[in-house]
Amino acid sequence: MSKTFTPEFYDSILKNSHDKITIIDHEGLYMYVSDSVEQQLNYTSEELIGGSALHHIHNEDLPHVFAALKEIQNTRQLRVKPFRYLHKNGSWRWLDCVLTNMLDNPAVKGYVTNSRDITEEIESEKKREKSQAYYKALFINHPDLVFTLNEEGVIEESNASVSKVTSFGTEESIGKHFAQFIAPAYLEEALQAFRKVIKGGAHAFETVIIDKNGEKIDLSVTLVPVWLDNRITAVHCIAKDITQIKQSERLLKEQTTQLNNILGSITEAFFAVNRQWCITYANKAFADYFQVADHAVLHTNIWQEYPDLVHSVFYRKCMEVMATGIAVEHEEYIVPLQAVTNYKIYPFEEGIAVCFTDITAKKAAQEELKKLSLVASKTTNGVIITDNKGRIEWANNSFLKLTGYVLDEVLQQDPVMILQGPETNQEALQNMKRLLCLGIPFSEELLTYKKNGEKVWIASDVTPILDEAGEIEKYVIIYTDISDRKYAETKLLHLNENLVQQNRDLQQFTYIVSHNLRAPVANIVGLTRMLPKLQSDAVAFTKALANLDKSVQRLDAVICDLGKILAVKTPDSSEVLEPVDLATLSAEVAQSLQETTTAIKATVILKTQGGIVLQAKRAYLYSILHNLFTNAIKYRSEERPLQLQLTISKNSDGSTAIQVTDNGLGMDMDAIRPHIFKLYNRFHVHTEGRGLGLYLVKSQVEAMGGTIEVESVKGEGTTFKIHFKAQRND
Amino acid sequence: MIDRVYVVDDDDISAFVTSMLLESECLAREVECFLCAEEALHKLLHGPEENWPQVIFLDLNMPVLNGWNFLDAMTAQQQRFLQRVKVFILTSSVDPQEKEMAGQYMLVKGFLRKPLDEVAITYLKHAV
Numbered sequence: 001m002s003k004t005f006t007p008e009f010y011d012s013i014l015k016n017s018h019d020k021i022t023i024i025d026h027e028g029l030y031m032y033v034s035d036s037v038e039q040q041l042n043y044t045s046e047e048l049i050g051g052s053a054l055h056h057i058h059n060e061d062l063p064h065v066f067a068a069l070k071e072i073q074n075t076r077q078l079r080v081k082p083f084r085y086l087h088k089n090g091s092w093r094w095l096d097c098v099l100t101n102m103l104d105n106p107a108v109k110g111y112v113t114n115s116r117d118i119t120e121e122i123e124s125e126k127k128r129e130k131s132q133a134y135y136k137a138l139f140i141n142h143p144d145l146v147f148t149l150n151e152e153g154v155i156e157e158s159n160a161s162v163s164k165v166t167s168f169g170t171e172e173s174i175g176k177h178f179a180q181f182i183a184p185a186y187l188e189e190a191l192q193a194f195r196k197v198i199k200g201g202a203h204a205f206e207t208v209i210i211d212k213n214g215e216k217i218d219l220s221v222t223l224v225p226v227w228l229d230n231r232i233t234a235v236h237c238i239a240k241d242i243t244q245i246k247q248s249e250r251l252l253k254e255q256t257t258q259l260n261n262i263l264g265s266i267t268e269a270f271f272a273v274n275r276q277w278c279i280t281y282a283n284k285a286f287a288d289y290f291q292v293a294d295h296a297v298l299h300t301n302i303w304q305e306y307p308d309l310v311h312s313v314f315y316r317k318c319m320e321v322m323a324t325g326i327a328v329e330h331e332e333y334i335v336p337l338q339a340v341t342n343y344k345i346y347p348f349e350e351g352i353a354v355c356f357t358d359i360t361a362k363k364a365a366q367e368e369l370k371k372l373s374l375v376a377s378k379t380t381n382g383v384i385i386t387d388n389k390g391r392i393e394w395a396n397n398s399f400l401k402l403t404g405y406v407l408d409e410v411l412q413q414d415p416v417m418i419l420q421g422p423e424t425n426q427e428a429l430q431n432m433k434r435l436l437c438l439g440i441p442f443s444e445e446l447l448t449y450k451k452n453g454e455k456v457w458i459a460s461d462v463t464p465i466l467d468e469a470g471e472i473e474k475y476v477i478i479y480t481d482i483s484d485r486k487y488a489e490t491k492l493l494h495l496n497e498n499l500v501q502q503n504r505d506l507q508q509f510t511y512i513v514s515h516n517l518r519a520p521v522a523n524i525v526g527l528t529r530m531l532p533k534l535q536s537d538a539v540a541f542t543k544a545l546a547n548l549d550k551s552v553q554r555l556d557a558v559i560c561d562l563g564k565i566l567a568v569k570t571p572d573s574s575e576v577l578e579p580v581d582l583a584t585l586s587a588e589v590a591q592s593l594q595e596t597t598t599a600i601k602a603t604v605i606l607k608t609q610g611g612i613v614l615q616a617k618r619a620y621l622y623s624i625l626h627n628l629f630t631n632a633i634k635y636r637s638e639e640r641p642l643q644l645q646l647t648i649s650k651n652s653d654g655s656t657a658i659q660v661t662d663n664g665l666g667m668d669m670d671a672i673r674p675h676i677f678k679l680y681n682r683f684h685v686h687t688e689g690r691g692l693g694l695y696l697v698k699s700q701v702e703a704m705g706g707t708i709e710v711e712s713v714k715g716e717g718t719t720f721k722i723h724f725k726a727q728r729n730d
Numbered sequence: 731m732i733d734r735v736y737v738v739d740d741d742d743i744s745a746f747v748t749s750m751l752l753e754s755e756c757l758a759r760e761v762e763c764f765l766c767a768e769e770a771l772h773k774l775l776h777g778p779e780e781n782w783p784q785v786i787f788l789d790l791n792m793p794v795l796n797g798w799n800f801l802d803a804m805t806a807q808q809q810r811f812l813q814r815v816k817v818f819i820l821t822s823s824v825d826p827q828e829k830e831m832a833g834q835y836m837l838v839k840g841f842l843r844k845p846l847d848e849v850a851i852t853y854l855k856h857a858v
Contacts, residue, residue, distance in 0.1 A: 511825070515791060519741060519822035519844070526747035526845025533754060540750060547743040554743075691793070 020095075020117075023110040026103075028053045028069060031110045040117050042088035053113070058084035058092055072099045072111055082118055094122040145219065145239040151232060153177050153194055165241050167212035178237075183208040183216055190221075197223040197235050206242070218246035266355075274351040275322070277302050281353075289358065308336040314343065321345040321352050331359070382458075382479035388472045390414050390436060402458070402479055404451035415477065419458075421449035432462075439464045439472050445482065457486035508678075513562060520555040524548060561692050568620070568699040577615045577704075582648045582658070583608040585618070589625040590646075596633055602642035604629075612650050615727050620700040625660070627693045628720050632662035637715070654726025663717040669710075676710055732758045732784045732858055738770045738800065739763070739789035739820070747845050748787055748820065755851045758785070767795040771803050774815075782811075785858055787820040787842075790828060797821075801835050811837055816858060818842055 014021055015035035023032035029052055033045035041056075057065050061083030068080040077100045084092040097115040102108040139146050140159050145166075147158035155173050163170055166181065173181075182190045186207040193203045204222045211217050219239040226234040263270055269286040273279050282297050290297070297305070309315050313332050321328055325347040333340045340363045343356035376383045382399030384392050391412045400407060403419060410418060416429060424447050435442045441463045448458050458479045465474040527548040534541040586606050590597075597604055614621070629644065636642040640663060647659040667676070677698040678691075701708045701722055712718035735758035739745040742765055749761040762783065764770035774782065790797030797819065804811055816839040819832050824843050832838045839857065842850055 515823040515825075519744070519791075522822040522844035523741070523743040523747055526751065527743070529845065529847070530747065530750055530754070543746065544750070547746055551743050 018116065020113070020115040022048075022053065022113045022115070023102075023108060024053045024113060025110050026069075026073065040115075041085065041093065056086040058086070060084070068099060069111075072101050076101050082122060085115075092119075093117050094119040142238070145237075145241065147173070147178075147237050147239075148226070149178055149194070149235040149237060151198060151234065153179065153235075156234065165211070165217060166209065172212075181209040183210050193221070193223060194235065197225050198232060200225055200232065206246075216243075217241060218243045268355050268357050270353065270355045271297070272348070272351060272353040273302050273318075277351075279305075280351065306336055309334070311335070317343075317345055318352060318354070321347050382481075384410075384415060384477050384479070386415065386475045386477065388474060390416070390475060393474070399479060402450075402456065402481055403448070404454070409451075419446070419448035421447070421453070421455070423447050423455070424449075432460075436462065436464075436475070439466060439470075445486075455483075456481055457483040509565075512678075513558075513565075516558050516561075517555070520551045520558065523551040524555070527551065564696060565692075565699065568696065568703050578618055579613045580616045580618045580621055581610075582612045582614055582621075582656070583610050585621055586625060586646055586648065589622060589629060592626070593629050593633070597642070597644070600633065600636065600642060602633065602636070602644055605643070605645040607645065608648040609650070612648055612656060614656055614724060616704050616724075617700075620704060624697050624700050624722070625658075627697045628660040631693055632660065632664055632718070635718075636662065636664040656724040658722040658724075659719060660722075661717065661719040666714040666716045666718055667712040668714045669712050677708070731756060734758065734760045734762065734781070734783040736770055736774075736783040736786040737761060737763045737820075738767050738786060738792075738797075740765050740767070740792040741789065741822075744789070744822070744844055751846050751851070757851060757854060767792050767797070767800050771795065771800055774804065774811075775807065779810075779814075782815055784814070784816065785854075786815060786817045788817055790819060790821045798831075801832075801837065804837055805835055808837060818854070820844055820846070 017034065017036050018040075019034075020037045020040050021032075021034040022030055022037070025031055030049045033043075033048045035045055037043055037045060037048065054062065054065065061081075064081050065083055068078060072078055077098065080097040080099060082094050082096050085095045087093050094117070095115040096118040097113050100112040100114070102110060102112050139157070142159055143161060145159065145162045147162055148156045150156050154175060154177050158170055158173050162168070162173060166173070168181075178194070179187060179191060186209075189205065190207050193205050193207075196203050202222065202224045204220070206218065206220050208216050208218055218241070220242045221237060221239040224236040224238075225232040226236050228234075263281065264284045266283055267285055269283065269289045271279055271282040271286050278299050278301050279297050280299075287293060287297070303310055303315070312334055313330060314334060317328050317330055320326075327344065327346045329342070329344045331340065331342045337358070339358045339360045341356045342359050343354055346353045346355070377396045379396065380398050382402040383396045384399050385394040386392050392410050392415055393412075395407060395410055400410070403410070405418065416432065420429060428444055428446055432442075432444050432446075435444075441461070443459060443461045445457065445459050448456050450456055459482045461478045461480075463476045463478075464472045465476060467473040527544050531541065531544055531548070534544060583606075586608050590604050590606060593604075596602075625646070632642065632644045643663045645659075645661045647657075647661070649657050649659075651657060677694050697720075698708050704724070706722055706724040708723075709721045710718065711721070735749075735752055737745050737748045737752075739748065745763040745765060749763055752758040752761050764773075770786075788797050788800060801817065804815075804817070815837065817835070817837045818840045819828075819838060820842045821828070822844045824841065829841045832841050840853075846854075
C-alpha cells in the first residue's frame with residue numbers, strides 16, 4: 001500500500017507518542033515541541049517553543065549535553081547520555097535522548113530530539129546498585145561468618161571472616177558440604193536446623209565446628225532461606241564466633257557449680273537473702289535442717305516465711321548487718337526453731353549471708369558435762385581418770401582426801417603403786433592388772449594405805465572408756481571407802497567364829513550332859529538287875545539298895561545341874577540387872593558358910609571397900625562367890641588351916657576386880673589350864689564334886705560381861721580373879 | 731574263870747555293880763576295885779607281875795588321871811602287858827569317836843557299855 005500521509009496524520013502520531021519529540025536549532029532553542037511533552041513533563045508546547053532546551057537540564061548534566069550538541073553538528077545521529085530534565089512540578093526526570101541531525105532536510109532544518117522518560121529505569125538501577133553495595137557490605141565485609149549454602153547444603157559462597165575464623169581458605173570451603181565442618185556432637189542438630197530452614201523457616205541455633213587446626217569453635221548461627229521464584233534456592237547463613245563467650249559461660253558455669261558445690265558441702269546451714277529479704281540461696285544443709293527442697297525456699301521472703309523470727313535477736317542482728325555492713329556472730333535460742341543456734345551474718349553486695357549451726361545438742365552435752373563434772377568433783381567418792389596406761393590425769397578432791405595426797409603427787413602416777421602397802425592383797429592386784437587389759441568394767445576391793453600409812457579399805461570400780469575403734473582410751477575409777485563395812489565384816493566374822501565356838505561348846509555340853517546322865521542310869525540299871533538275884537537279908541543286898549538310892553540322887557543332881565546351867569546359858573530377859581553392893585553381898589556369902597568355916601577353923605578375910613556397887617544379877621554374883629568359897633573349903637589342904645581372902649576393888653579405869661585367894665591344895669596349872677572351867681571336869685580325887693561349880697562360875701561371870709582367870713600352884717593355893725569392865729551409869 | 735580282875739572306875743556305885751556282877755556270874759575269882767586310877771596304875775607298873783590281873787575294866791571319864799592317860803601309861807610298857815593283861819573299856823555312854831580311839835590301843839580288847847549285862851558276860855567268858 002502506498003499512500004501519502006497528511007500533516008494531520010503526523011501531528012496526531014507525535015502527539016500521542018510516548019517519546020517527546022522536539023526540534024531545536026543549533027543554539028538549542030526549541031523550534032518545535034510535540035504535544036506529548038505535556039503528558040511527560042506537564043509543559044505546553046507553547047511554553048517551551050522559542051526557549052532554550054538547555055534551560056531545563058540539570059546543571060550536573062549540562063556538560064555532556066553540550067558535548068552532545070557539539071558532536072551532532074558533525075554526525076547524523078547520536079544518543080545522549082541520560083540526563084535530568086526539570087519537570088514542571090519541580091522534580092527531575094531522567095531522559096534518554098536520541099539526537100538526529102536533520103539540518104539538511106529542508107522540511108525540518110534543525111536537530112530532532114527524541115526523548116524518552118527513563119526516570120523509572122534509572123531509579124531502579126540506582127536502587128539495584130545500592131542493594132548490591134548493601135549486600136556486599138553485609139556479605140563480604142561482614143565481621144561475622146557469612147556464607148551461602150545451596151539447597152543441598154553445599155557451600156557456595158563464603159566471606160573473609162569465614163576464612164579468618166576457620167583458617168580454611170575460601171577455595172577449601174567452597175563446594176564442600178557444611179556438615180563436614182560441624183563437630184560430631186553437634187552434627188545431628190545442625191542437619192536438623194538445615195532441614196527446617198529448607199522447608200521455609202528461618203532458624204537460629206548454636207553449634208560447634210572444627211577449624212583447620214582441629215580447634216573447636218562455638219558459633220551462633222542464623223539460617224535464612226533465600227527465596228527465588230517462589231522456591232528456596234539457597235540458604236543464607238550468618239554465624240557469630242561465640243567461642244570466647246561460650247568459654248566464659250562455661251567458666252562461669254563451672255565456677256557457679258563449684259561455688260554451689262562448696263556451699264552445698266558446708267555442713268553448716270547457709271543461706272543468703274537479698275536487700276528485699278528474699279532468699280537467693282540456700283545450701284543443702286539448710287534444706288536438710290528445715291526438711292524442705294532447696295529450691296522451695298528460694299525467693300521467699302524470710303520474715304514472711306518465719307514471722308515469729310521478727311521478735312528474735314536474730315532479726316535485729318540481720319537488720320544491723322544490712323545497715324552497717326559489719327559481720328556479726330551470735331548465739332541464741334530461736335523460739336520458732338526450738339533450738340539454740342550459733343549464727344554468723346556476713347554482708348555482701350546484694351544482701352547478707354547467714355551461716356548457722358544448731359548447737360542445742362552441743363549445749364545440752366556441755367550442760368551434761370558440767371553436771372557430770374560437778375558430780376565427779378563434789379561426790380564423796382574418790383574419782384580419778386587415768387590415761388590408757390593407767391596414769392592419773394585427773395583426780396577429784398575426795399580422792400585426795402581419801403588418800404591424803406595432794407594433786408601434784410598423784411598426777412601421772414599409777415594409783416595402784418601409790419596406794420598399795422604391805423598388807424594389800426597381791427593376788428587381788430594381779431587380778432586387777434589382768435582385768436584392766438580386757439577393757440571391761442570391774443570392781444575390786446583392796447586394802448590401801450594413805451600417805452600417812454593409815455589403812456583404808458576401798459572398793460574400786462573401774463570403767464574403761466573405749467574410743468571409736470574399741471581401743472582403751474582412758475579409765476574412770478571410782479573409789480569408795482568401805483572401811484566401816486570391812487570392819488563390820490570382820491566383826492561379823494569374829495561373831496561368827498564365836499558362834500561356831502559356842503555351837504561347838506554346846507555340842508560338847510550335850511555330850512557331857514548325856515554322859516553324866518547316862519552314868520547314874522547305867523548304875524541304876526545294873527543294880528536293879530542285880531537286886532532280884534540277891535538274898536534280901538544279905539549284906540550285898542542292903543548295899544545294892546543303898547547304892548540304888550544314891551544313884552537315883554545323883555541322877556536327880558545331874559538333872560538339877562542341867563536346870564542351873566540352862567538358866568545361865570539362856571538368860572531370861574526379864575531378869576534385869578540390879579545394883580549390887582559387893583561388900584554387903586560378900587558378907588552374906590561369908591555368913592552363909594560361917595558354920596563350916598568355923599568347924600574347919602578357917603580364916604575368912606573380906607577386904608572390901610564400902611560403896612562398890614555393880615550392875616549385876618544378884619543371884620549370879622551370890623552363886624559365884626558361894627561356889628568359889630565352897631571350892632576353897634572343899635579343896636583345902638589337910639596340912640594347914642584354910643586361909644580364905646576376898647578382895648574387892650575398884651580400879652582407876654572404873655573396872656571392878658574380885659579376887660578369891662586360898663592356901664589350899666592348888667592345882668598343876670600346866671596340866672589342867674585347858675580344862676579347869678569345863679563342865680564335869682574334876683581335878684581332885686577322894687573329894688566331893690561333880691565338876692559343875694567352876695563351869696557355872698565361868699558361865700555366870702560371862703553372862704554378866706565379865707572375865708575370870710585362875711592362878712594356882714600345886715600344894716600352895718589358888719587365886720581366882722574376876723574382872724568386870726567399867727559400867728556406864730544409865 | 732579269871733583269877734584276878736581290876737575295875738578302875740572313880741564311880742563307886744559303878745565299881746560296886748561291876749564287881750558284884752563279875753562275882754555273881756563267876757567270871758572272876760578276885761575283883762579289885764580302884765576309885766583312883768593312879769593307884770591301879772602304880773600297882774601295875776611297880777607291883778609284882780604275879781599280882782597282875784588278867785583283865786582290867788577301865789572307865790574313861792575320871793578326874794586327874796583319866797582312862798586315856800591310864801592307857802597311855804600302860805602302852806609305854808606295852809610289851810610287858812601284851813598277852814598277859816587284857817583291857818576292856820567300860821563306860822556309861824558309848825561315843826563312836828572314843829570307841830575308834832580305843833581301837834588304836836593294842837592292849838584294849840573290847841569296848842563295853844555300863845552296866846555289864848548277860849550278853850556282855852557271855853562274850854567275856856568266851857573272850858578271856
